[in-house]
Amino acid sequence: MRLNTGIIADALTPPPLYICGTPAHRLILNDVRFLLFGKGPYEKDILYFTEWPKLKAADGELPPYLVCVGGDTAALEFYRCRDLTGFIMAEDDPLVIFSAIQSIFLRYKRLESALITALRAKAPLREIMNLCADIFQNHVILYDTEHNLIDYSSRFAPDADVPYWKEILETGRRSESLVAEARKHGVNLQAARTNFSDYLELGPGLPRIMTHHLFKKGERLLTLTVSETNKSLSVCHLMLLDYVAELLAPGLFSLKVATSGNRKGLRDAITAIIDGEPVDLLLLSHCLATVGWHVDDDYVLLLIKFPKEDATSEKLAHYLHLYERIFPDSVAVVYLDCLVLLVHNDTADLMAGYLPRLKKQLVQHKARCGVSFPFKNLLQLDAQYNYAKIALAAAGTDRPISLLGEAITEHIVGRIAAEVPLYPLCHRAAVRLYDYDMEYGTNLLLTLETYLKQNKSLKAAAAELFIHRSTMTYRLGCIKKLVKINLKDANERLHLLLSCIVLRTLGRLKQSAPGVFQRPSVRYPLRNPLTSPGKASGAKKRVK
Template sequence: MKLSSAYLAERLRERYDVLTCENISGEDAYFRPFLQTRDVAPARGRVCIVTGTYLKQRQSTIQVQKAKYNWDDVLVILTESDQTEEFRKELSGPYIMLNPNISASDVINTVQRIFDRCDDWVEQLNALVLRSGSIQRALKLSADMVGNPLVVMGIDFTLTAESKGNNPNQGVRLFNDEMVNLEYMNAYIQDETYKKSLESEVPMLLPAFINGCRMISMNLWTKGEPTHRVVVLETQKKLTEGDKCLVAQLASYLEYIILHEPSFQEKDDLDDVCRLIVTDRTADYLTMSNRLAALGWSPRQDYLCLVLQTAGGDKEHTTGTICKYLKKQFPHSSSFQVRQEIICFFNLSKTGQTVEEIETELIYFIRDSYLKAGYSRSMTGHMNLRRQYLQAKIALEVGSRKKPYVWIHRFDQMVLPYLMEQTTKELPATMVCHENLLELKKLDENHHSEYMLTLRTYLEQNLNATQTANELFIHRSTFLYRLEKIKSVLQSTLEDPDEIFYLNLSLRLLEMEEKEV
C-alpha cells in the first residue's frame, strides 16, 4: 500500500533524531523507498533516500549541465549529510531531514519494515474480503494497527459495528447508548466541522468538545452516496495526521463489504431497469421506458453505453469496485455486471458532458485498471438502449480480435469490419464475392500479372485513368491495356454503380480472408 508522509515521519521519529520536517501531510501517498545514487530524475510517487554522497555528485553534475529535476511528487528523506541548504531550496514537496550521523542503509531498512507491516495488514484484509468476511472482523483486524477503538456507523449515527477498546470512555457512548445518541447527534449536526465532513472523500479530524474525545471520521460511499462512516476514537493513544492514511485504506475495504454484504444491499431501481433492458429480450419497452422516466431518465435525453472487460479474466472483487468508481465519477449513470461484462449507461443530457469528454475522463482509468472497453454511439431515447449495448459489445468483441493491442474500441471504428464479418458468417469470401473476380485473381497467380492490384487502385481512384496510372507508376497506355483485359475477364464495362460497389466489397472480403489464413 501507499503511505503518507505524515505516517512515515511519525514512525521515523520513534527511532531516529528527526531534525526537521516540511510540507508533511496525512493525505498524500508514496510507494516504497529507493536510494538516490545517480544524478537522474527521481521516481515520482516514491520515497527517496538522499545522502551527502549523492548531493556532492549532483552538485558537480549541475555545474556542468545546469540541470535540475522536479521533486514535487517525491517524499525526500535526507541523511548522511549536513550540506543540504541549497538542495532544500528546490524542494516544494515534503521532506524529512534526519541527523546526518544516521546510516542511509539503516533508514532504508527501517522504512521497508514500516511498509512490510502495513502490507501484511492489507493482505489480511484482502484475505478477509475474499472470504466474504464481516465488518466486525475487519475492525478487529485493524484495531491494533490503528491503536485506537474503531466504529462503523450509519450516517444517521446508528451503530453498525465496533472493535472493543481496552479503555472505553464517554466517547463510545455516542454510538452504543440509545439514551444519549440523539443528544450527541443533534450537537454534531450543528457543528461546522461536522457539516464539512458530510461530503468529504478524505478522513477528517473531528473535535473533542461534543463527546469528550477527538476522532478521525471518513465517509463510506455506496452507489455514489455516503451511507456510513468509519470512526477512530482517541481513547488509547493520541490521534495524528499519520493515522489518516490507515483510515483511508481501511475505508476502501469497508465500502466493498457494505456493497456486497446482503444485510447492507438495497435495491437499485435504475440498475435493475437497465439490466432488464439488456438481458431480457422479451421485456416490454414501453414499461421499461415509463420506469426510467419515473427515475428521472427522460425519453428525450441522450445516452451512451460502455461495455468493459478485465484483460485477465474478471475477478469477483474487482467488478464492484469498478461499478462503484463509475457511479462516483458519473452520478447520472448506471453500472452493473452481467456475466463477465461490466455495463454502464451514461445519461449525457444530465451529466452535461459529450462522448469525447467522458472518454477522455476514463481513458487512464481503463488503461491503469487493465480493462478493455467498447463504446456505442450516442443516441436519443430509451428504445435504443439495448441496441446501444449491442453496439458497445460488438465494438469490444470485434476490436479485441482485429486490434488486440488496443484497449479502447468505438463502434464507429469497428462497424465496417463487423459488416464484413457478417457477410462471410455463413459462406466464405470466395463464395460470396464477384465470381469473375476469382478468374482475375487466378490469372495473376498463374502469370504473375497485377490485374487485381490495377483494379483495386482504379476503384480507389474513383475510376480516374490518369490518377490510377500515376499511382501505379506506369504509362497511361499500359494502364488502358490492363483495363481492357480486366473488363474482358470480368465481362463488365465497369459502369454500373451496383457492380462497382460489389467489386469493392469483394476485394475487401478477399483481403480479409487472406489476412486470417
C-alpha cells in the first residue's frame, strides 16, 4: 500500500515537530531509504531520510519527499526555502526513527494484503469492515442509498451510550442528530473534499468523519463512513479512503445488487412459502444462489414480535436491517406484524455466540422471539413458522427468547390431552411417584425422568439436577422402595420416561390454567390428602 507523508506523520510516536509542504498529497510513497547526497536523480515514490547536519550542508537537487532528524526551526526554514514536502523530527537516535517509519510501511502493506485476501475469499461483510477499521484505526460504517445501515465494524466501535451511535443502532439509519449538526454549522464547517470523499469536523463533542460515496453508472449506491473513535483523523486520510473504497467497490456493488435486487426476490419467495403459496423452484434456486444458499441447506427460523406501538411498517422496515445484521448469514422479512429472521447454516456454536447479542437487542426493544427447531429444506418454512409461533407464545419479559424445544412438550401434551385421556396411559409406578411428590413436596418423578433421559448415568443426571451423586443415589433408593420397576427392559424404560414427561407437563398445565381441561372424558392425577402412595402399596410410613 502506498502512503503520503501526512499518514506517516500521523502514525509516528512521538509525532514530528513540524510537517512541511503538502502532506495530503496523493498516495505515492512505498518505502523509506537513507538519503545519499549527490546520488540523484531521486525516485519519486521513496521517502528519503537524513539528519540536519548533513542536510544543511547539501547543495544541488534534493528529493521531493524528505524526513529530517534535528534542526528545529532552522530545518523548517530550509524546507520552506527549498519547497520540500515531509516532516522534521526532534533530536533522537536516527536508527530508531528510521525503523519506526519502516514499520509503518510494513504494517499498512500487511493490512492491505489481508483486505485483498478477504475480498477474494468473499469473506463476511463484518470481517471486511473490521479489516477496513484496522487500516484507519477507527470505526467504519456502511450505508445504502437511503442511508439505512448495512453493516459496521465491531472494532473501534463507540460506546453503546454515545448518543449518535445509540441513535444509529436503534433506528438502523444514519444519525440525524449528526446531520442536523452539520446543517446548523453550514459553511462554517471545517471541510475538505476529493472527487468522491468528504472530510468534516463537526465541532466540539462530535467526531471528525470521512465519507466516500460509491457510484455505479452515475448512480450513488453506497456510502462508506469512517468515524474518529480511536486515532485522530485528518485530510491526509482522504486519499487513503479513496484507495480503500476502490478496493471494496466490486465486492460492495455485488452486495448491493443482491440486497436491492435478488435479495428482494428472496424475501418475496420466503413470504410466499410462509403463506403456503406455490413457488417456482427454479426461480427460488436462482434467488438463493445470489446469496450462496441452496434449498436443501440447514436453516433455523426466528419469529420476533414487537410491542403494538412499534409494529408499524416504518419501524419494522428499520428493524429488518437491524436484526438481519446480528447473524452473519441471514435474511429477514416483515410478515404481518412480526419479523421473520431466517438464519442460514446455523450451528450450535454460531447460535450460542449470537443469541446473547439478540437477547440484548430484544430487551432494548421490549420484543419477544420464538426459535424453531433447526431444519433442512427451505420449503418447510410454513410449518417452521407455525412452530416458531408456539415458541413465541412461551416467551415473556423475563425470558425474551424461547426455544421450541423448551415449549413444544406442553403444546403437544396439551393438544393430545384435550382429545385423549392421557392419565390412564401413564405407567402406574410414575403415577405413584407423582402422587407422592404432590403429598410430600419431593422431586422423585423429576429424578427418575432425568435419570432415564441421561441413559441411567448417575453422574450426568446429578449434574443436570445440580445435586451431589450421593443425593442422586439416595433418591433412586427411595424410588426403588416406593415402586417396583424393571429398568433393564427398554420398553418399560420408554413407557416410564414418557409417563414422567406427561405427568409433570399436565401438572404444570393444571396449575397455569386449571379450568382449561375440565372435560368428562379426560382424567388427571389429583392429589389425595388422605392416602399416600406409600400406604396404598403397603408401606406403613413415609420414605425419608
